[in-house]
Amino acid sequence: MERTQVLIAGAGPVGAVAAYYLAQNGIDVIVMEAAASCEEDLRASTLHSPTLSMLNQLGIMNKLGPQGLKAPVYQYRRRKTHEYLSFDLNELKGEVEFPYRLQCEQYKLARLLTTALDEHPNAEVNFQHRVLSFEQNEDSVIVSVETPYAIKKYQADYLIAADGANSIIRKWLGVEFIGFTYPEKFLTLSTTTPLEDYFQNLSYVNYISDPEEWLVLLRVPSVWRVLVPFFKNIGDEEILSDKYKNKVFDGIMQDGASVKTQHRTIYRVHQRVATKYNHGRTLLIGDAAHLNNPLGGLGMNSGIHDAWNLCEKLVEILNPTRIKGRNYANALLETFDRQRRTTMNNFIQAQTIQNKRMMEEGTEEFLGAEWERLNNLHKDDELRYEFLLKQSMTQSVRDAESIR
Numbered sequence: 155m156e157r158t159q160v161l162i163a164g165a166g167p168v169g170a171v172a173a174y175y176l177a178q179n180g181i182d183v184i185v186m187e188a189a190a191s192c193e194e195d196l197r198a199s200t201l202h203s204p205t206l207s208m209l210n211q212l213g214i215m216n217k218l219g220p221q222g223l224k225a226p227v228y229q230y231r232r233r234k235t236h237e238y239l240s241f242d243l244n245e246l247k248g249e250v251e252f253p254y255r256l257q258c259e260q261y262k263l264a265r266l267l268t269t270a271l272d273e274h275p276n277a278e279v280n281f282q283h284r285v286l287s288f289e290q291n292e293d294s295v296i297v298s299v300e301t302p303y304a305i306k307k308y309q310a311d312y313l314i315a316a317d318g319a320n321s322i323i324r325k326w327l328g329v330e331f332i333g334f335t336y337p338e339k340f341l342t343l344s345t346t347t348p349l350e351d352y353f354q355n356l357s358y359v360n361y362i363s364d365p366e367e368w369l370v371l372l373r374v375p376s377v378w379r380v381l382v383p384f385f386k387n388i389g390d391e392e393i394l395s396d397k398y399k400n401k402v403f404d405g406i407m408q409d410g411a412s413v414k415t416q417h418r419t420i421y422r423v424h425q426r427v428a429t430k431y432n433h434g435r436t437l438l439i440g441d442a443a444h445l446n447n448p449l450g451g452l453g454m455n456s457g458i459h460d461a462w463n464l465c466e467k468l469v470e471i472l473n474p475t476r477i478k479g480r481n482y483a484n485a486l487l488e489t490f491d492r493q494r495r496t497t498m499n500n501f502i503q504a505q506t507i508q509n510k511r512m513m514e515e516g517t518e519e520f521l522g523a524e525w526e527r528l529n530n531l532h533k534d535d536e537l538r539y540e541f542l543l544k545q546s547m548t549q550s551v552r553d554a555e556s557i558r
Contacts, residue, residue, distance in 0.1 A: 155296075155307050155308065155309050156184075156306070156308050156309070157308070157309045157310070158182045158183060158184045158278075158308065158309075158310050158311075159176075159181050159182045159183065159310065159311045159312070159472055160173075160176055160181055160182070160183045160184075160310055160311065160312045160313075160314060160468060160472075161183070161184050161185075161186065161295070161297055161308055161310035161312075161313050161314070162183060162184070162185045162186070162313075162314045162316055163186050163285040163313070163314070163315050163316060163317040163321075163322075163323055164185075164186075164187060164315070164316035164317040164318060164440070164442070165185050165186075165187035165189075165192060165264060165268050165279060165281070166192070166195075166260070166264050166316065166318065166440070167198070167260045167263045167264045167267070167454055167457070167458060168316045168439055168440035168441070168454070168457035168458055168460065168461050169185060169187075169314070169316030169317075169439075169440070169461075170185070170263070170264050170267035170268055170271065171208070171209075171212070171263075171267065171458050171461045171462070172314055172316060172439065172461035172464065172465050173185045173267070173271055173277055173279070174212055174214075174267050174270060174271055174274075174277070175212065175461065175462065175465040175466075175469075176276070176277075176465050176468065176469065177271060177274045177276040177277040178212060178213075178274075178276075179465075179469045180276060180469075180473075181276060181468065181469060181472050182276050182277075183276060183277050183278075184277075184278045184279075184280065184308065184310075185268070185271065185277070185278070185279045185280065186280055186283040186284070186285050186297075186299055187279070187280065187281050187282075187283060188282070188283070188284035188285075188317075189281060189282070190281055190282050191281055192261050192264040192265045192268055193261060194259075194261050195259075195260055195261055197260065197342070197419070197421070197448070198259075198260040198448075198451070198453060198454035199257055199258060199259050199260065199372060199374050199379065199451070200225075200255050200256070200257060200359070200372070200451030200454075200455070201222070201255065201256040201257075201258055201263070201454075201455065202255055202451065202452075202455045202546050202547045202548075203243065203246070203250045203251070203252045203253065203254070203255070203546045203547070203548055204250075204455075204459065204546070204547050204548055204551045205455045205458050205459070205547070206251070206252040206256055207250070207251045207252060208458065208459075208462050209263075210251065210252075214266060214267065214270070217266055218256075218258065218262065218263060218266055219256065221258055221262045221266075221375070222256040222257050222258025222262070222374070222375065223256070223257040223258070223358055223373060223374065223375055224254045224255075224256060224257075225254055225255045225256070225257050225357065225358035225359050225373070226242055226243045226244050226253060226254040226255075227240050227241065227242050227243070227357045227358075227359075228240075228241055228243075228255070228357055228358075228359035228360070228361070228545075229241070229356070229357045229359070229360045229361070230360075230361050230362075230363070230525075230528060231353075231360055231361070231362045231363070232362075232363055232364075232521070232525060233362050233363065233364035233368075233369075233405075234364065236354070237525070238354075238355070238360075239528060239529060239532045240355075240357065241532070241538070241541070241542060241545070243255070243542060243546060245538070245539060245542055246539075246542055246543070246546065246548070249543075249548075250546065250548055255358075255359060255451065255546075257358055257359070257372065257373055257374050257375070258374065258375070259374055260454055280299075280301070282301070282302050283299050283300070283301050284299065284300045285297060285298070285299055285317065285322060285323065286298045286299065286300050286305070286322070287322075287326060288313055288323065288326065288436065290313070290434050290435045290436055292480070294309050294310060294311060294435065295309070295310050295311075295312065295313040295435045295436060296308070296309055297309075297310060297313055310435075311435065311472060312435050312436070312437065312468060312472075313435060313436045313437070314436075314437050314439060314464070315436065315437065315438045315439065315442040315443075316439050316440050316442060316457075316461070317442055318440070318441045318442060319424070319441040319442070319445055321438070321441070321442035323436060323438070323442065324428060324438055324442050324443075327433050327436060327438075329428045329429055329430060329433070329438070330428070330429045331426045331427070331428055332426060332427060332428075332429060333424060333425045333426030333427060333445070334424070334425055334426070335422055335423070335424045335425075335426075336422070336423045336424070336425075336447065337385070338383040338384055338385045338423075339383070339384045339390075339393065339420055339421070339422060340381060340382070340383055340384070340420070340421055340422070340423055340448075341381070341382050341383075341384055341393055341394075341398070341402070341418070341419070341420055342379060342380065342381050342417070342418070342419045342420075342421070343379070343380045343382075343399060343402060343403075343415050343417070343418055344377040344378065344379050344380070344415060344416045344417040345377060345378055345380070345403075345413050345414060345415050345416065346376070346377055346378075346414070346416065347378065347403075347407075347412075347413045347414070348378075349371060349378045349380075349406065349407070350373075352406060352407045356371070358372070358373040359371075359372055359373070359451075360372070361449065363521050363524070363525070364521075365520070365521055367382060367383070367402075367405065368382075368383065369381060369382045369402075369405075369406075370382075370448075370449065376416075377416055377417075380402060380403075380406075381448065382402055384398075390420050393420055394418045394420065396411075399413065399415060399418065400413075423445075423447045423448065424445040424446075424447075425445065425446050425447065426444065426445045427443070427444045427445075427495065427498050427499055428442075428443045428444065428495075430491060430495070431443050431460075431490065431491040431494060431495055432487040432488060432490060432491045437464055437487065437490070439457060439460035439461050439464055439494075440454075440457030440458075440460055440461070441453070441457060443457075443460060443494075443495075443498075444456065444457075444495075444498045450545060452547065455547055456497075456498060456547070456550075459494070459497075459547070459550075459551060459554070460494050463490055463493055463494055463554065464487075464490050464494075467486040467487060467489070467490050470486060471483040471486060471487075489557075489558065492557050492558075493554040493555070493557045494554060496554070496557055497550050497553055497554040497557075500553075501544070501549075501550045501553065
């Protein structure tokens with residue numbers, strides 16, 4: 155039976171960050187990924203300032219940075235009146251290391267890190283290896299893994315579940331995943347059509363409010379991404395049709411039929427949080443631990459913050475020069491759970507729900523009132539600065555660190 159200090163299920167950006175952090179700090183780690191490679195998933199594409207600082211500490215920003223677009227400015231827009239408010243993260247210069255969002259598709263980060271892990275003496279990455287089940291006791295976790303040729307067993311000091319929203323590990327643990335699923339479906343379209351030609355001073359990140367059909371416009375290096383909701387009870391085939399593609403772009407540029415799309419993807423959106431992240435020697439992070447709507451780009455980032463917080467503590471626990479006993483280890487992992495789960499419940503969930511309400515809910519009168527509130531915030535230097543700290547996730551990381 156092969157043995158390692160930490161086994162991680164999932165080689166997405168969250169699992170890969172966890173693995174690389176551990177390997178760089180002298181911890182042996184094996185990553186199991188069910189897919190054949192890091193798939194070209196466009197769903198998450200924003201990296202916030204605290205995340206960029208973490209990645210810089212790992213020594214990869216020099217390679218990742220050129221693969222993305224720096225977006226210091228993001229905008230809230232009213233679709234019908236064409237008004238917009240710009241928020242500039244450059245106001246945080248001197249307080250944060252990276253006063254911008256990096257618009258970079260998540261698969262680029264995952265591929266960069268898994269390639270680095272392949273060459274790392276403390277790490278091993280196995281694709282087409284799916285975690286099936288596990289058993290744990292006071293001393294270790296035994297994990298059963300389906301490989302292309304056999305079922306193999308691995309022994310680890312700790313098992314990290316970074317295996318996504320449908321986490322088999324969370325399900326085996328029987329952990330409640332409390333929350334709700336939004337009734338509408340979400341459609342993401344990507345296009346090389348220069349959407350900046352159809353708006354005044356369009357930024358790389360735009361949240362456009364409308365009581366009938368709100369939308370998000372995000373720029374990544376190769377394409378514009380458009381996110382819209384669908385409330386009607388219609389089939390996926392119809393949502394993905396040219397008819398609906400044309401309707402969406404007609405609302406943007408009055409000539410939807412001329413737009414060519416590179417990707418069309420439908421997904422459901424959830425707001426859910428596991429009731430506990432630490433379960434003996436098995437730990438939940440990322441989408442395995444929590445889900446939220448994509449508005450604000452907080453999901454992947456909060457997962458990476460989970461990974462960072464947890465792995466700091468695992469390095470302390472597994473460092474042979476600092477052995478302090480099982481009670482000390484358990485106390486550290488309880489702190490991880492309190493810090494990250496409290497932050498998720500108190501900030502991330504609340505913020506993403508509020509972000510969605512600001513764009514969609516109610517009548518034109520309601521959105522007008524929301525716009526007035528946002529406009530007043532924008533005019534107030536102190537409130538605007540606090541807003542930037544929250545939206546950049548700088549405040550949530552600080553708040554988590556303050557919890558003991």
